[in-house]
Amino acid sequence: MKGRFIKAVYVPIDMHTRSNRCLPMVLYVVGRKLRPDAVDRNRIRRLMKEAYRHEKPAARRCAQRLAGEKDRKLCIAFIFTGRGKKLPSPERFRDEIRTLLTGIAASGYQ
Secondary structure (H helix, E strand, O other): EEOOEEEEEEEEEEEOOOOOOOOOOEEEEOOOOOOOOOHHHHHHHHHHHHHHHHHHHHHHHHHHHHOOOOOEEEEEEEEEOOOOOOOOOHHHHHHHHHHHHHHHHHOOOO
16 A cells, blocks of 8 residues: 555464454564665654554554454554655654555455
8 A cells, every 4th residue: 555655565464373463563664765864764763653553443443354353463564655855744644544554454455
């Protein structure tokens, strides 16, 4: 799924043991070529984590829908792709994460 400045890559993986499937495993990626300054990369990661924290109910619905009754866990990678010099606001990050999670839940990947 691709948003305005974040791309989400997701896959439900099979788990051999019963685990907490209610929340997905999440990875946050900000490329060094895109943002060479470590301070900027860390700030973007923090903004994505905070946006995800606020949207956990949507993430929970998304994980439950895609995991089903099987021993599966949803894995999501949020990849920052914004190229502008100015960072988006925290509200825009939250809107983007919400939109991506809604799209993932509606995708029907089984």
